[in-house]
Amino acid sequence: MLSRVAERTYWAARYLERIENTVRLISVYDKLMSDLPTSVGIGWYNLITINSAEEAFDERYKVQDERNVIKFLLSEGNNPCSVVSNLKFARENLRTTRDVVPAQSWVMINELNMFVIENLQQGINRSQRFHFLNGIIKSCQQIQGLLMGTMPRDAVWSFMGLGRNIERADMTTRLLDAGVRAQLQVMDDAEAINSQQIIWGQVLRSLDADQSYRRTVRASVKSRLVARYIIEDTAFPRSITYCLAAVKGSLENLPHHKPVVSTVKKIQQARLSEIDYSDLGVPMKDFLNDMQLDIAEIHSSISKNWFTNQQG
Template sequence: MLSKVAERLYWSARYIERVENTARLAKVFSQLMFDLPKAVKLNWYTLVQITSNEVFFDTHYEAKTEKNCMSMLLSDRDNSTSLLSSLWWARENMRTTRDILPREAWVHINELYLMVKENKEDFESRSKRNALLDKIIKGCQSWTGMMTSTMSQNNTYRFIMLGTAIERADMTSRILDVGGFFVSQETVVDDEYPSDSILWANLLKSVSAYFMYRQNVQTEITGQHVVDFLMKDKEFARSVRFCINFVSSVVSKLPNSSELKEELDALVLHIDQDTVYEVGSTALHDYLDELQMALSTVHNKFYEIWFNPKQLAA
């Protein structure tokens, strides 16, 4: 397989996973804004912070309003990480690799992109926005299911799975970081009104983890339990631990991967450590920052080994 083809497959999956995660985040955040009491320090600009788009927003927008924040996150084509931009990039990467993918996969993403583009004005209305976000989430899930059930488990499939897993782990870590941030800002304003439970319940929903958390943890929803579940659970498909372990298993079946496999195994052991980071603490924030940098390092290693393997050819 050509390195450029592998790179485009990897990014197709990353972008599609990013589209789904962004849609989930926008939908759940909208609900959270209305569930929490007004005294809680939560605003639409938090969506900008979660996605690390502060510089872009501050350059292109003035007021930190719902309309501006949602526009930046969902429909602004000048923002390379917006939902619409990510969907466009997913479509372009799939267009140039469609000769090695099931035809239905390309058709599905092309139709999804055209549907979102034609209805992007719906993002400006809360009721229409949520209906459109639901369609986008289902569309992305359909594509992921299509890949899993219609493709041979070969290198084409493996690079797609690498993109999906890396993107999931990154978004989960970012959402946990935001949850800790709110706790550190004293978001619990009334002992009789469990705003912290509402916050963590909605964060679980933003990564489709609410039901599995309830099934596995079987206690009241607390920040510490949520962090442990989304960081360390070995069986939940969107936990950081599961995603990294999955990447490690896929990497082991690809060429020239021994050094990267060792790094991933070390990262899994680091996640499995018994160290407990208090929710809302600087230690937890620093730990999640280190994790995101480690994921970025793994991403860069993909380029060194497979996507731009100059050192191997020397």
């Protein structure tokens, strides 16, 4: 298999996953803003910080308000992490690998692109945002379902699995970070009596994890239990532990995989054994930041092992 084909299918999967998860991140904050007391000072700029995009945002916008943050994350062409930019990248990678991916995936990504372009204003305006964001999530899941149901389990599938689960693990850390940051901002608010339950309930819903959490944990929504579930559960497909195991499984189906598998094992054994759930403040933020660096290390190892160029 040519390295450029491997790289493009890997990145096609990453960009598709990133589109969906960026929308999930916006959605969880949108709902938190509606559900939490107005006295709670949660700012939209947190989404920029969570995405490590402060410099790019500050170069483009002077005001850190809701409208500018949403425009930056949805429609800003100069932001490589925006939904519009990632759609462009995903389409290009699928276009150039149409001989190895289902033909219908090219049709569906173009339909998603048209939906986003024609309805961007709905996403920017709060009154219609829910419909717009849900439409994107639904389309991404339809494309993922097509790929899962029709692709042979060969090297192309393995590289797409790597891209999907690396991106998913990374964004799960960012969704957790959103919860931690929100929790830190409501701790001293006397009016926010039930705020922690609201925050962590929305984090679960942003991952479509609320039902599986109740079935597995069999407890009410509590911050440390939610964090442990999203990080450690071995059966939930968006948990960090599950994603890393899936990455390892995809790697083992590829030739010359031992150096990269060694990197994944090191992270599984070291990082995931040091978590302190008693304090979901700064220590958890530090853990999530370290986990993001670990995921970047896995990506770097994959790139060095199989790819010729660097996307991102």
